[in-house]
Amino acid sequence: MTAIVITVSxxxxxGVREDLSGPAASDYLLDHGFDVRGSAIVPDDAAQIKxxxxxxxxxxxxxxxxxxxxxxxxxxxxxxxxxxxxKLVDGVSExxxxxxxxxxxxxxxxxxxxxxxxxxxxxxxxxSPKGAVESLAxxxxxxxxxxxxxxxxxxxxxxxxxxxxxxx
Amino acid sequence: MTAIVITVSxxxxxGVREDLSGPAASDYLLDHGFDVRGSAIVPDDAAQIKxxxxxxxxxxxxxxxxxxxxxxxxxxxxxxxxxxxxKLVDGVSExxxxxxxxxxxxxxxxxxxxxxxxxxxxxxxxxSPKGAVESLAxxxxxxxxxxxxxxxxxxxxxxxxxxxxxxx
Amino acid sequence: MTAIVITVSxxxxxGVREDLSGPAASDYLLDHGFDVRGSAIVPDDAAQIKxxxxxxxxxxxxxxxxxxxxxxxxxxxxxxxxxxxxKLVDGVSExxxxxxxxxxxxxxxxxxxxxxxxxxxxxxxxxSPKGAVESLAxxxxxxxxxxxxxxxxxxxxxxxxxxxxxxx
Numbered sequence: 001m002t003a004i005v006i007t008v009s010x011x012x013x014x015g016v017r018e019d020l021s022g023p024a025a026s027d028y029l030l031d032h033g034f035d036v037r038g039s040a041i042v043p044d045d046a047a048q049i050k051x052x053x054x055x056x057x058x059x060x061x062x063x064x065x066x067x068x069x070x071x072x073x074x075x076x077x078x079x080x081x082x083x084x085x086x087k088l089v090d091g092v093s094e095x096x097x098x099x100x101x102x103x104x105x106x107x108x109x110x111x112x113x114x115x116x117x118x119x120x121x122x123x124x125x126x127x128s129p130k131g132a133v134e135s136l137a138x139x140x141x142x143x144x145x146x147x148x149x150x151x152x153x154x155x156x157x158x159x160x161x162x163x164x165x166x167x168x
Numbered sequence: 169m170t171a172i173v174i175t176v177s178x179x180x181x182x183g184v185r186e187d188l189s190g191p192a193a194s195d196y197l198l199d200h201g202f203d204v205r206g207s208a209i210v211p212d213d214a215a216q217i218k219x220x221x222x223x224x225x226x227x228x229x230x231x232x233x234x235x236x237x238x239x240x241x242x243x244x245x246x247x248x249x250x251x252x253x254x255k256l257v258d259g260v261s262e263x264x265x266x267x268x269x270x271x272x273x274x275x276x277x278x279x280x281x282x283x284x285x286x287x288x289x290x291x292x293x294x295x296s297p298k299g300a301v302e303s304l305a306x307x308x309x310x311x312x313x314x315x316x317x318x319x320x321x322x323x324x325x326x327x328x329x330x331x332x333x334x335x336x
Numbered sequence: 337m338t339a340i341v342i343t344v345s346x347x348x349x350x351g352v353r354e355d356l357s358g359p360a361a362s363d364y365l366l367d368h369g370f371d372v373r374g375s376a377i378v379p380d381d382a383a384q385i386k387x388x389x390x391x392x393x394x395x396x397x398x399x400x401x402x403x404x405x406x407x408x409x410x411x412x413x414x415x416x417x418x419x420x421x422x423k424l425v426d427g428v429s430e431x432x433x434x435x436x437x438x439x440x441x442x443x444x445x446x447x448x449x450x451x452x453x454x455x456x457x458x459x460x461x462x463x464s465p466k467g468a469v470e471s472l473a474x475x476x477x478x479x480x481x482x483x484x485x486x487x488x489x490x491x492x493x494x495x496x497x498x499x500x501x502x503x504x
Contacts, residue, residue: 002329003227007390021359023278031286033170070485071423071425071482071485071486072485072488073451073486075423075490079423086187086287087239087243087247087279088279089239089274089276089279090258090261090279090426091275091277091279092263092276092277093426094265094266094276094430095276095432097427098434099428099473105477105478106478106481107423107427108425108427108428108478109427109428109433109478109481109482109485110424110427111424111425111426111427116239132289141273142276142277145277146239146277149238149239149240149277150239150240152241153264188434190489203432225418255405255407255411255415255446255447256447257447258426258429258430258443258446258447259433259446259447260444260446262434263444264429264443266434284407309441310442310444310445313442313445314407317406317407317408317445318407318408318409320408320409329375
């Protein structure tokens with residue numbers, strides 16, 4: 001399973017703040033069986049976020065965005081992600097938030113979405129290293145099965161026993 | 169309360185796989201006080217799903233779709249359902265997913281929605297018999313009150329004591 | 337922090353039913369540090385709800401609507417609110433519903449949304465005094481931080497220690 005991580009942050013793009021959440025997300029994915037093929041840093045700009053997403057979707061099974069999921073004026077990652085997704089998977093974003101509440105009640109403020117484009121799964125996670133990793137941890141057990149479904153490798157609404165992971 | 173069940177499945181429509189989830193959903197509704205007026209099997213095709221939904225909405229208080237709620241390429245039931253709904257009731261789909269997690273962590277992958285069209289309530293449930301019944305079971309206690317509301321039989325945001333079911 | 341409360345109710349607008357939820361919401365906000373600058377009662381009419389929202393957004397940090405969040409024919413508050421919001425914060429509405437379930441299982445039927453317009457936060461709560469206050473209580477601890485974020489007073493996805501409230 002291949003993955004690309006995109007950091008969305010004006011300050012990291014401008015070199016004002018070191019990008020810690022992108023590397024944290026990449027490390028987490030590497031530790032969980034993903035072949036992280038690349039990463040990028042883009043500012044909170046709709047066109048640049050969209051270009052980075054489209055490029056990444058053409059090259060990986062999983063695209064993770066970190067940053068721009070909040071409610072500050074420049075936070076537009078979810079809105080842009082929505083424009084490139086063919087399907088939204090609300091249950092995954094709900095799960096990131098409800099599990100996130102175990103760590104901080106601010107988790108509910110993340111507007112990060114999960115969706116699909118072709119055979120690629122897209123996941124928005126918050127822009128702090130801790131928030132990014134905690135969000136990934138909340139859904140990591142679902143990702144292999146989701147990627148299998150996108151590649152038509154399992155039955156339609158009918159996971160094979162081999163793919164069905166036991167209840168957490 | 170009348171109901172119609174629509175199975176959305178290419179393989180059942182083509183006779184390749186027996187439709188088990190439609191009958192399971194119908195039986196569950198019959199056991200819970202619904203007069204199930206009919207059922208249909210349609211393929212994962214937008215126009216046919218939409219036609220079946222519109223026809224069913226003109227004839228029943230509750231329309232349940234089973235199937236096509238996942239993320240595989242052909243799964244489009246939620247997208248089509250959205251086009252016929254006048255209102256969406258996100259809390260009901262959230263509840264189906266969060267209760268579903270008691271049974272399988274894959275429940276969060278169901279993208280099934282709940283919405284209304286005129287006086288009809290529409291509910292998407294997953295395409296496995298187990299998933300369909302578990303989803304219905306998660307919300308069955310809400311349906312009579314919702315149908316009452318759609319028929320103007322209870323106050324606006326003010327259930328009468330007779331209709332207010334006690335906290336589960 | 338300034339707030340305006342808008343009651344959306346045909347019967348209260350027409351004087352048929354006393355507006356209890358608006359004053360209940362105002363009192364709750366006053367008790368929690370908000371300077372409630374005004375209130376209004378509008379019928380369940382799209383244009384009048386929208387005008388009231390736009391006017392309130394130009395004058396307050398927080399706008400709370402009470403009423404019109406259900407599924408009855410006239411309930412259109414969420415749909416209208418969506419048209420004035422620039423961003424939606426689904427996690428906040430999810431939290432109002434999931435916390436609301438502690439009080440009544442009908443809480444999941446509230447379709448109330450949370451969103452932002454410019455620097456103003458908008459919150460839809462149900463149209464009963466109890467439902468309105470319980471919904472506010474579920475999210476009140478988040479509101480000061482959200483308003484800070486909308487005013488650019490905290491870092492981007494990075495609440496300062498002073499603003500970061502401890503986990504509830």
